[in-house]
Structure formats: C-alpha cells, structure tokens
Amino acid sequence: MQTEDRATEIVRKRYDRNAPLYDLMETLIESSSFRKWRALLWGKVEGSKILEVGAGTGKNFPYYPPDVEIIAIDFSGKMLARARDKAAKQNVKVDLRQMDVQNLEFEDNTFDTVAATTVFCSVPDPVRGLKEIERVCKPGGKVILLEHVLSANLILGGLMNLTNPLVVRISGANINRRTAENVTRGGLVAERVTDLWLGIFKLIEARKG
Numbered sequence: 490m491q492t493e494d495r496a497t498e499i500v501r502k503r504y505d506r507n508a509p510l511y512d513l514m515e516t517l518i519e520s521s522s523f524r525k526w527r528a529l530l531w532g533k534v535e536g537s538k539i540l541e542v543g544a545g546t547g548k549n550f551p552y553y554p555p556d557v558e559i560i561a562i563d564f565s566g567k568m569l570a571r572a573r574d575k576a577a578k579q580n581v582k583v584d585l586r587q588m589d590v591q592n593l594e595f596e597d598n599t600f601d602t603v604a605a606t607t608v609f610c611s612v613p614d615p616v617r618g619l620k621e622i623e624r625v626c627k628p629g630g631k632v633i634l635l636e637h638v639l640s641a642n643l644i645l646g647g648l649m650n651l652t653n654p655l656v657v658r659i660s661g662a663n664i665n666r667r668t669a670e671n672v673t674r675g676g677l678v679a680e681r682v683t684d685l686w687l688g689i690f691k692l693i694e695a696r697k698g
C-alpha cells in the first residue's frame with residue numbers, strides 16, 4: 490500500500506480497531522433488509538472481471554455471482570484478515586488485496602464492474618476514490634454502490650449533520666455524505682438512484698462514459 494495521508498490513517502485505524510466487533514455490530518441491520526439489498530446489488534453485476542471496493546469482513550461473499558473473476562480490496566488489514574478467514578471457510582474464490590481506493594494499483598480500463606457496499610461513507614476523500622474507480626473501470630463499464638446518504642428531510646438531515654462527528658469517531662463512517670452527487674463529481678455517469686429506505690439507503694448505478 491502507498492504512503493497514506495493523516496486523514497486516511499485515522500479512518501483505517503478505526504476500522505482496524507472495530508474489525509473484531511464489526512460483524513456483531515451489524516447483526517441487526519444485516520438480518521433486516523441488508524441481505525435483500527446485497528442480493529439486489531450483486532444481481533446487477535455485468536461482465537467477468539469484477540472489483541469489490543472496501544470488502545470489509547467479506548459480507549458480500551455469499552452473493553458473488555458464479556464464474557466471474559473477483560478482486561476485492563480493503564485498506565484495513567484487520568478487516569481483510571477476517572475476510573480471508575471467511576473466504577477459506579466458505580470456499581469463496583476471491584483475490585483479496587490490501588489497497589486504498591484513493592490510490593488503486595490497477596491499470597486503467599481493467600474492470601467490467603466495480604461494486605461497493607457502505608464504503609463511500611468512510612473514504613476520506615470520496616471524490617478522489619470515485620475518480621480512481623472511473624479510471625480502472627472499462628469504458629462503458631458499470632459501477633454499483635449501496636450507500637447510506639444524508640437525508641433530504643430537513644429535520645432528519647439536520648440530526649444526521651449534528652450527530653455525525655460522534656458517529657464517525659465511533660464507527661469510522663460518516664452519516665451525512667452526498668454519495669450520488671459525488672459519483673457525478675468523480676466523472677461517472679449516474680444512470681439510476683433507487684431509494685431503498687427513507688431516502689437514506691440508496692442503490693446507485695453508474696457507468697464510465
């Protein structure tokens with residue numbers, strides 16, 4: 490992994506710290522809607538060369554489509570170690586690599602689809618990360634993100650802005666990102682944004698033009 494800046498180091502360390510508890514912390518939300526949303530996202534994957542960004546502990550493994558080549562990256566060594574264990578136990582064919590999405594170590598135009606689930610809430614410079622995704626995606630390639638974003642509701646959005654500094658310290662994730670807008674700022678062409686829950690959880694589908 491390349492030399493990282495201070496903000497990136499802070500977030501990476503938060504995920505290293507939370508890695509042993511991550512699956513436990515997410516149990517409730519996972520057992521409610523998340524499984525359905527993960528299946529929805531992975532059902533939209535196109536082509537045979539896939540990149541998963543911010544794979545974490547490997548919660549998407551059960552949803553990977555068959556007969557595709559998948560490289561999955563994460564900048565947290567501790568999250569990745571859990572993903573490695575899970576891949577071995579579940580017999581998942583995935584090439585796991587420690588890497589920062591803000592500095593991807595892939596050639597331009599490499600992947601047919603790039604996918605991520607609840608990652609751009611944490612990436613310190615999300616637009617830089619999305620520009621990197623645009624770079625490594627093949628022309629016409631697909632980008633699919635499942636993300637929680639800032640609510641457009643004034644009261645809810647205000648509360649999210651207010652509590653964000655505390656949430657980000659505890660979890661590493663921001664709850665007030667505008668990820669659909671960031672996708673466009675990253676040079677991708679947004680095709681569809683589907684509201685999954687209360688204007689907070691979104692499925693964002695985009696393409697490299």
Ligand SMILES: C[S@@+](CC[C@H](N)C(=O)[O-])C[C@H]1O[C@@H](n2cnc3c(N)ncnc32)[C@H](O)[C@@H]1O
Binds near residue numbers: 546562564611
């Ligand atoms: C909220 S977790 C989601 C993990 C997994 N995608 C899931 O759905 O359970 C966010 C993940 O993104 C990773 N991440 C955050 N910023 C990153 C970056 N700049 N480069 C690579 N991974 C990053 C974190 O280490 C963490 O594993």
